[in-house]
Amino acid sequence: MSSLRNHDLVLPPRFPADAVLAFYARRAIPGVEHVRGTSYRRSFAFDGEAGWFEADLTTGRVAIRHxxxxxxxxxxxxxRSLFDLDAPQAKIRRCFARDARLGPLIREHRDIRVPGCWDGFELGVRAVLGQQITVAAxxxxxxxxxxxxxxxxxxxADDEPCHSLFPDARVFVGADFDGLGLTxxxxxxxxALAQAVVAGEVDFDPxxxxxRFVAxxxxxxxxGDWTAHYMAMRALRDPDAFPAGDIVLRKVLQPGTTLSAKELERASQPWRPFRAYAVLLLWRAA
Known part of the structure; x- marks a missing residue:
């Protein structure tokens, strides 16, 4: 593999590195991703060859081996997309400031980011796996x-934490998943998702x-809608995508009450066009 090259990434002031790293740490797939200290590392492929990068979210230092x-x-x-570095924080704060539920949260956290993904299909697989089970499961x-x-x-190397590439859609079409804990x-x-991606019936072009993507x-x-809107949040980078069926959101908006998806959808209208950021705020408050 080639030599290591270093770059500097300009991070926004008050960037919530701890929150972003915690989000990825809970979801990091061994062999593909690794969170250590203030850094996020993952494998990737470019032009048919594999490599890895590591980004330190406090210093902005990026190491790339490819x-x-x-x-x-x-x-x-x-x-920039993975860590949502270009989010319009001033506009988001103004949008949420007067909201009875979100106002106190945005004042507490100040800066909220919607973590993206490296690959749309990979995110789709993760979203399907996350249906009706915990993040850890x-x-x-x-x-x-x-x-x-x-x-x-x-x-x-044997001690390389990101030693493998996440399988692509073509692999999933014929893969054996027996005995892995899947229904x-x-x-x-x-x-079916893999086949749709291979056939060009589903893609992740914003x-x-x-x-259209949800349809x-x-x-x-x-x-269903929850999975599609979750993918739109993170893969399409739609700042207004909103998984109204999310059970955590339906419970946390009005503590002690579980709203219906339609009730939550209605309640979310004042948060437009930044409902995806409202999702992250409310998840953090849960």
Whole structure:
């Protein structure tokens, strides 16, 4: 593998590194991602070759190891989306400031970010795995999938924490998921999503708009509005995507009451066009 190259990423003032790192740490898939101290590290592929990067979210220092220096531009661009570095925080604060529920939260946290993803299909798999189970349980199953089906990076050292590439959609189409803790229905959904991505029926291009994306995703058996809007939040980077069916949101907005998805949708209208940020605030308050 090539030599290590270092870059500096400009981080916004008051960037909530601890919160962003905690989000990724809870979801990090062993072999693909690793959170240590103030840094996030992951494997990636560029131009048919594998490598890894590590970003320190307090100093902005980025280390990239890849055979092709051209990969660096891709990584640095993706990092802005991955960590939501360009979020319009002043506008978000103004939007939420007078809200009875969100106002105190935004004053407490000041800076809120919606973590992105490296790859849309990978995020789709994670979203499907997360249906109706805990984050920890979904991470465990994802780690089993990687252990069985991921491509090991050639030359990766035994102690390299990011030694494999997350399997792509073509692998998922014919993969054996038996014995990994998945139900038959969930396996069918993973395969259906993979087939739709391979066929071009589902893609993660933000230019299509969330309404079209949700319609295409929910045409896949086993994917509902919650999953599609969660993907739109993190993969399409739609600041107004809103998974109204989320049980945590429905409980935390009015403590002691569980709102219906329609009630939550109505309650969320004043938060537009930044409802995805409201989701992160309310999750943090849960």
């Amino acid at each position: 055979a092709r220096p051209a990969a660096d531009a891709l990584v640095l661009e993706r990092l 979904a991470r465990t199953i994802a780690s089993r999938i990687v252990a069985r089906h991921a491509q090991r990076i050639e030359g990766a 038959g229905a969930r396996i069918a959904t993973l395969r 230019a299509q708009g969330t309404a 295409r995703c929910t045409a896949v058996r086993g994917i």
